Amino acid sequence: MRKNMSLQPVQILAIGFGLIIFIGGLILSTPLCSRSGDWTPFINGLLTSTSATCVTGLATYDTYTHFNFFGQLIIILLIQIGGLGFMGFAMSFSFISGNKITLFQRTLLMESLGSNHVGGVVRMIKRMLLGTAIFEIVGALLMSLVFVPKLGVFNGIWSGIFTSISAFCNAGFDLNGQLSPGSSMTLFYNSPVVLITIMVLITTGGIGFIVWSDICDHKLNFRKYALHSKIMLSFTALLILVGAILFLIMESGHSFANMSTGDKVLNAFFASVTPRTAGFNTVNYIDMTTAGRFVTIILMVIGAGTGSTGGGLKVTTFVTLILALYSQTKNYQDLSIFKRRLQRSAQKDASSSFASYAGLIIVITFLLLMANPGETAESCIFESVSALSTVGLTMGLTAAAGWCSKLCLIFLMYMGRLGSIAVAMAFIKKNVIPKISYPEEKITIG
Numbered sequence: 001m002r003k004n005m006s007l008q009p010v011q012i013l014a015i016g017f018g019l020i021i022f023i024g025g026l027i028l029s030t031p032l033c034s035r036s037g038d039w040t041p042f043i044n045g046l047l048t049s050t051s052a053t054c055v056t057g058l059a060t061y062d063t064y065t066h067f068n069f070f071g072q073l074i075i076i077l078l079i080q081i082g083g084l085g086f087m088g089f090a091m092s093f094s095f096i097s098g099n100k101i102t103l104f105q106r107t108l109l110m111e112s113l114g115s116n117h118v119g120g121v122v123r124m125i126k127r128m129l130l131g132t133a134i135f136e137i138v139g140a141l142l143m144s145l146v147f148v149p150k151l152g153v154f155n156g157i158w159s160g161i162f163t164s165i166s167a168f169c170n171a172g173f174d175l176n177g178q179l180s181p182g183s184s185m186t187l188f189y190n191s192p193v194v195l196i197t198i199m200v201l202i203t204t205g206g207i208g209f210i211v212w213s214d215i216c217d218h219k220l221n222f223r224k225y226a227l228h229s230k231i232m233l234s235f236t237a238l239l240i241l242v243g244a245i246l247f248l249i250m251e252s253g254h255s256f257a258n259m260s261t262g263d264k265v266l267n268a269f270f271a272s273v274t275p276r277t278a279g280f281n282t283v284n285y286i287d288m289t290t291a292g293r294f295v296t297i298i299l300m301v302i303g304a305g306t307g308s309t310g311g312g313l314k315v316t317t318f319v320t321l322i323l324a325l326y327s328q329t330k331n332y333q334d335l336s337i338f339k340r341r342l343q344r345s346a347q348k349d350a351s352s353s354f355a356s357y358a359g360l361i362i363v364i365t366f367l368l369l370m371a372n373p374g375e376t377a378e379s380c381i382f383e384s385v386s387a388l389s390t391v392g393l394t395m396g397l398t399a400a401a402g403w404c405s406k407l408c409l410i411f412l413m414y415m416g417r418l419g420s421i422a423v424a425m426a427f428i429k430k431n432v433i434p435k436i437s438y439p440e441e442k443i444t445i446g
Helices: 009-029 042-053 069-084 086-097 103-113 121-151 153-168 192-206 209-218 227-251 261-273 290-302 315-330 345-371 377-388 403-418 420-427
Strands: none
Touching: 009 042, 009 069, 009 403, 042 069, 042 403, 069 121, 069 153, 121 153, 121 192, 121 209, 153 192, 192 227, 192 261, 209 227, 227 261, 227 290, 227 315, 261 290, 290 377, 315 345, 345 377, 345 403, 377 403
């Protein structure tokens, strides 16, 4: 009986994230967290907590104008927990206290980080914690140089710390509402220090801790990297470059029209980086061309790396689907890249992830359209993809949404952070072998 009641690692992760979100929602709803000293509606507190823990950035309120310092502190703590994975965050206390990490805890860490091996996971988590501290501290110092002259010493330093953690964890929350509510980075569109620092933090957090470990082991020797790392680094760079070129072409005469040539290039790269999956913006997405928003949706769908602070379908999943399509047209039996053959289960796993992702987007978009008859299909799709990919970019629907729409977005953010397949696996009995094997029969595909 006791054996049947034990929880699997993926179940612990799913329940753990749910509890953190619920507790965070309760705290953020109290008068202790609001500037006005009034209660915040629980649905709004829960949405903010979910968005922070799932490192998304969608919010009903402007973070600075609605939440006081304590509320902002709770939000950034939830972001840090969500970005590192609550098991990685919890294990940091074990390292500090000098306690040994058990085999079961190592298995939990493996699930949390997206690693395929238990061996070396403790070393990976140590590197993750050290690297996170270094990048976030350096990022905070650099951005404080710009924020302090505009906001004062305390507010400037606090805003630098808050934005650095939010950017590294791909969250998209900021405190620039003290300058203009809901402005995100629009007031810093011409600040290379702020935008480049944020881009570096987003990309570093988004490539994944598995890649970090590979770089630490093999330095700049690309040939010795694991196939996962080669794919992540190569296609991340390619997606950023291609996206920047497209935004420069599409938006130079529109949302970038009043910028200098240098600022146009800078903002094109920023617009390419932030949808994967951070949620900061230097231009209002309503002012973008339809083509620009379409490219943004594609980048949000692709997302960041497995075992990273980001979400989305994941770069490796996207590459596997492209390879499968190419192999099918060439009638190849295997999926190969960088002179390596992918495991046979890769295509099935990638197809399952894509199918579950697309299914969720279709269902929730339909529900959002039903609940918000005044919204366009584009805005509902944009918001759904932003939530499921844990991006945080918005066309304004979240702030004006009713409780039904907010519940839909909360559900999407939760599924997006943990992975829809992982959540399903957490609550479905595994290793069920069918009692009957039916005869095979061919069907026509395509």
